[in-house]
């Protein structure tokens with residue numbers, strides 16, 4: 887039976903150079919997920935990269951109903967009006 891004892895590690899972020907904690911709990915979580923690597927970036931940089939990846943294909947549009955700037959995950963072609971999430975929900979609610 888193999889048993890690994892995890893200990894908190896202090897790592898250095900390769901993006902911003904900040905030192906961050908890779909806790910024993912996180913290491914266990916990583917191991918359970920089958921990740922063999924240790925994180926190269928601090929949680930802030932990881933979150934920023936995730937957000938950038940998520941928003942890469944998002945387009946800024948103006949909501950047809952309220953004029954608020956909003957982001958949609960597709961390129962509007964001008965065929966259908968584009969609404970922000972709030973208006974979309976509101977209009978959907980009216981329709982039913």
Ligand SMILES: [Zn+2]
Pocket residue numbers: 899900901902903904927928929930931932
């Ligand atoms: Zn960082």
Ligand SMILES: [Zn+2]
Pocket residue numbers: 949950951952953954969970971972973974
């Ligand atoms: Zn709106």
